[in-house]
Amino acid sequence: MEEESITFNIADECNTLNVEEFVSSIKGQLDDSSIILFNYLDSFDDFDVIVDAAESANAKILPLYSNCNTKGALKIENAKPIDEIKELLSNTDMLLVFNDDIINEIDFDYQSISTIITFAPCLNDTAKISNIIVPIKSWLEVAGSFTNAIGDVQEFTPAVNIDEDILSEIEIIEKLSGNL
Numbered sequence: 001m002e003e004e005s006i007t008f009n010i011a012d013e014c015n016t017l018n019v020e021e022f023v024s025s026i027k028g029q030l031d032d033s034s035i036i037l038f039n040y041l042d043s044f045d046d047f048d049v050i051v052d053a054a055e056s057a058n059a060k061i062l063p064l065y066s067n068c069n070t071k072g073a074l075k076i077e078n079a080k081p082i083d084e085i086k087e088l089l090s091n092t093d094m095l096l097v098f099n100d101d102i103i104n105e106i107d108f109d110y111q112s113i114s115t116i117i118t119f120a121p122c123l124n125d126t127a128k129i130s131n132i133i134v135p136i137k138s139w140l141e142v143a144g145s146f147t148n149a150i151g152d153v154q155e156f157t158p159a160v161n162i163d164e165d166i167l168s169e170i171e172i173i174e175k176l177s178g179n180l
Helices: 019-029 044-057 070-076 082-090 125-129 169-178
Strands: 007-009 035-038 060-063 094-098 115-120 132-135 144-147 153-156
Touching: 019 044, 035 044, 044 060, 094 169, 115 125
Parallel strands: 007 035, 035 060, 094 115, 115 132
Antiparallel strands: 144 153
């Protein structure tokens, strides 16, 4: 017998609800096979809301790194201090942003960069200031792998297939590198 479970991702890049609104909207759907994923909370109160909802439905909670491959990426490249990142940005003429909303993470005058191209599954603040926006598949539409919080590599398959004409980040990078 196949287990059916509902997974709710508060960290969905397209979600605009605050934690309390989101949990209220899904509360009736939670049960003992549900998992609530989150990667960022504004306050301890938000955490309490999630824990209360999970406990009342006997659901599970799973905190994640803010980006799915943070641990794996840190094995390849060391984290850079914010001053070094700002210096790199100040010497940048063209910035390619893949599936991130960096203007809310790094305080910088992005107007000084002549061309910003954002690859994103939905509109975010970085896309709003970009010269070019390229739609990409969301994490639900791609296959791949990531290194989880304990260092294990996990593989995943697409959960949905919405538009065959839209490419993933890796497909775009492969196409770009083939044209260099």
